Amino acid sequence: MKKFLNMLFSRVVIISLSIAIQAAFLVLLIWRFNNYYVYVHAACVLLSLVVTLGIIGGRSNPGYKIAWLVPILLFPIFGGLFYLMFGRNQLSARERKKMAEIQRHTESVVDLSGQMSDELYQIDADAGSISRYIARNALSPLYQNTAATYFPIGEAKFASLLEELQKAQHFIFMEYFIIQEGKMWDPILEILTQKAKQGVEVRVIYDDVGCIDTLPYHYDRELEKLGIACCAFNPFVPVLSARLNNRDHRKIVVIDGHTGFTGGINLADEYINAYPKHGHWKDAAIMLKGDAVWSLTVMFLSMWNYLRHTDEDYTRYRSTGTTGHQLAAPGYLQPFSDSPLDHEAVGETVYMQLISRAKKYVYINTPYLIIDNEMVTALTTAAKSGVDVRIITPHIADKWYVHAVTRAYYKILVESGVKIFEYTPGFVHAKTFVVDDIYGVVGTINLDYRSLYLHFECGVWMYKTPCLTDMKRDFLETQQKCQSITLQQCQKVSLPTRICRALLRVFAPLM
Secondary structure (H helix, E strand, C coil): CHHHHHHHCCHHHHHHHHHHHHHHHHHHHHHHCHHHHHHHHHHHHHHHHHHHHHHHCCCCCHHHHHHHHHHHHHCHHHHHHHHHHHHCCCCCHHHHHHHHHHHHHHHHHCCCCCHHHHHHHHHCHHHHHHHHHHHHHHCCCCECCEEEEEECCHHHHHHHHHHHHHCCCCEEEEEECCECCCCCHHHHHHHHHHHHHCCCEEEEEEECCCCCCCCCCCHHHHHHHCCCEEEEECCCCCCCCHHHHCCECCCEEEECCCEEEEECCCECHHHHCCCCCCCEEECCEEEEEECCHHHHHHHHHHHHHHHHCCCCCHHHHCCCCCCCCHHHCCCEEEEEEECCCCCCCHHHHHHHHHHHHCCCEEEEECCCECCCHHHHHHHHHHHHCCCEEEEEEECCCCCHHHHHHHHHCHHHHHHCCCEEEEECCEEECCCEEEECCCEEEEECCCECHHHHHHCEEEEEEEECCCHHHHHHHHHHHHHCCEEEECHHHHHCCCHHHHHHHHHHHHCHHHC
């Protein structure tokens, strides 16, 4: 009974009921004007028409447009109104001004001269052009003198993270989509609390929607009491609003400016297989030591400024010492961020450029395969050109409807020669690309509309770094635990299942 009552009065249930009541009230309010039906109907249809024209002429992805145009055309009375509430992804004038100030601040503290990208261009024109794109559109320069360690599983990253946190002497920055009390977060929190007492500056950012059913309400206040400065990104208010669309999906740790982590691994027990939520959890992360950590530091501080309305002196947190690894680290690295507010899909463009430049192979880990026409074309064209394109997806789904859409793309990809593998032991949450033993990306960016267009994301692009060998080995070893998806399997899918997948695919950009 106690468990039932806790669930009944949980934050998720209360918020869901609140939103449902507001939506129902809105619908009833419109229908209540029956005496003025002709006028109300005409006004709503006119609004839907204006919204439709705005969507068609807008800059959003075509798939996202279709996902909204269909319900608006089917339900013209409510469609336009609901789009204005949930579909827009625009900043207010005040927020635009604040973002512009943060961008100018970022530009002033990172080297955007492009000199190193130009040097790389002389070595490899393909690599140099990708690097130039990232530098110019993500305000993220290219670096050398940085050692990268690839973690093929959450347990390995967790062990290394605990070790590095213990070494912190000046500051610790952490930014995560999901934090949950348990076997993973509790020992981390213990270290953070201890470090804060020792005078180390500790800051934490978590996404309030991502943690809506994993952390208590106002958990940021609890951390503040422990001496840990904390911000909740986009604090969830149970009011119908488009603010739900934008979430902080990044996972960043910065320690003393010289050591950084990112990747797919959140701070909850399933990510280290302490809790078998969806079978065995396969994930990946990367640790950087050296110059490139500066970009991760700037990403965190930019988000902190945005949330706290402050104007930090970023340079106070730039490491000027040596970690003992930089000089021995070959290759180039480029940490980058992706914002949904600048109309530039950096993550998708980087992925597309890697696919288009592949000569031998493209190996991809992704939990979701919900892609637009451009990505489908890039993958199929590469496979038809003789490139060995392989994609590993989960076999056990975390969300059945999302997994159904993922499987809806199998047939067109497999027909074109793309090899699809499902990870039979459980769920793949890793987001990695490795290409031709030359390029790689490890980050937070899924192959779905939310990651590519609506969330704050980050990743690390690499060129000829030693850890690419580890990434390739990990992919091939993971593949051995997968089942191959054949064209025959795709063709045997029942008609009702195909219809269901087709319907879900239409609305995939809204999932």
